Amino acid sequence: MRIYKANILFTPSPEQFQVVEYGYIAVDADGIIEGVYATLPTRLQGEPLTDFGDSLLIPAMNDMHVHAPQYRNMGLAMDMELLPWLNTYTFPEEAKYSNTEYAERMYSRFVHDLWLHGTIRASVFATIHPAATQILAQLFTEAGLGALIGLVGMNRNCPDTLLNRTEEALRDTEDLCDSLQENKQVKAIVTPRFVPACTADMLQAFGELAQRCHLPVQSHLSENRSEIAWVRELEPESTCYGDAYNRYGLFGQTPTLMAHCCYTEGEELELMQRNHVMVVHCPTSNCNLGS
Ligand SMILES: [Zn+2]
Known part of the structure; x- marks a missing residue:
């Protein structure tokens, strides 16, 4: 003792x-x-x-929503809203994680700095790249920190360098989950990027995977007005943005974290309450992107 x-x-x-x-x-x-x-x-x-x-x-901190590959973009922003921000800053940086040496260098800094600032648990978005994501899981394990780590699914409305096919994304997440089976600190989380980046078949497959393997889910919801309007165009049969996840079993059917929820109200709010979907507010991000 x-x-x-x-x-x-x-x-x-x-x-x-x-x-x-x-x-x-x-x-x-x-x-x-x-x-x-x-x-x-x-x-x-x-x-x-x-x-x-x-x-x-004091108790250590938990970060319920963080994009590990965006660490290098910290301090940028305040000049664009969400959708142009993704294309200008986020996607080009994430594409670099096909290079495992780059991933190891940047993820080492990210995990070290989480530890340094007293954050010992995190729910993390990685990228579409399985090798880089394994490195991230390894770094968390070696540091003695806990994490839910998500290989990001995205198969539409993204640059070619960051597209994965549904079968590929599904297999990669299953492999990540299997490789972490014995790991008590680090686990996999099903991570469709957000509705505009995932076709119905990817959302459907992810929902089935989450339920079959009892995996938690994380994604983004109602962050920005242009994004919400876009989802309405892409998913006309859904009654609200949240319903577009709910239809595919990604909205509380297993423990679910939804980031932002700046404009969630009415039916969407009721659905979240009913399904016990957790809201993760990200005020700094919302302020920087003018959400
Ligand atoms: Zn996010």
Whole structure:
């Protein structure tokens, strides 16, 4: 057992926020927290203790939506909305991840900096490239961080360098899932990029895969007005953007994270509530892209 002493802030349950001034955290040999105490129990006295004095000790952070290959684009933006931003900055950068040396160099920095800033769990979009994505999974594992990692499915309205076919995307995600079977920290997540980048057959195949293999799902929803109008054109039979995922089993049929949801309302909001779809707000991104 190891004991850490400091001012401790934590939430033992979603409803409770606790502050323990000059308190103690006891951690067992597997790194599991055994207890948080205002005074150290007699049985733990004599265990090795690290005293952080007046510092704060807080739980680490979870990033519920992050694009690992976009790390290099941090600090750009504020000059374009979502759709031109994707074509100008996002896609050319993601295409570079066909090169595994580049992927290793950039993903190493990304994982290191997550760790440095106290983010120890993340739900991550990679790219369409299986070899680069395996490197990312390996880096997370070596760093001792946890992640859900998604190989991105995209088979329309994207540059040729970033298109994958439905069968290919399906097989690659299944392979990633199999390769992480024994890994306790890092797992695969089904990741259609967003409706405009995926045909009905890809969405359908991803929905079936998620349900067959009990995999979680992540994607984007109602981020920007032009995007929503485009989805309405592409999927005229869907009653709302969220319904375009729901029709294919990608909207809460397994645990689902939907990023942004800036303009979600009415029927879409009700559907999310009913299906327990989780909203992941990304205010910095929305501000930078004028969403
Ligand atoms: Zn995103």
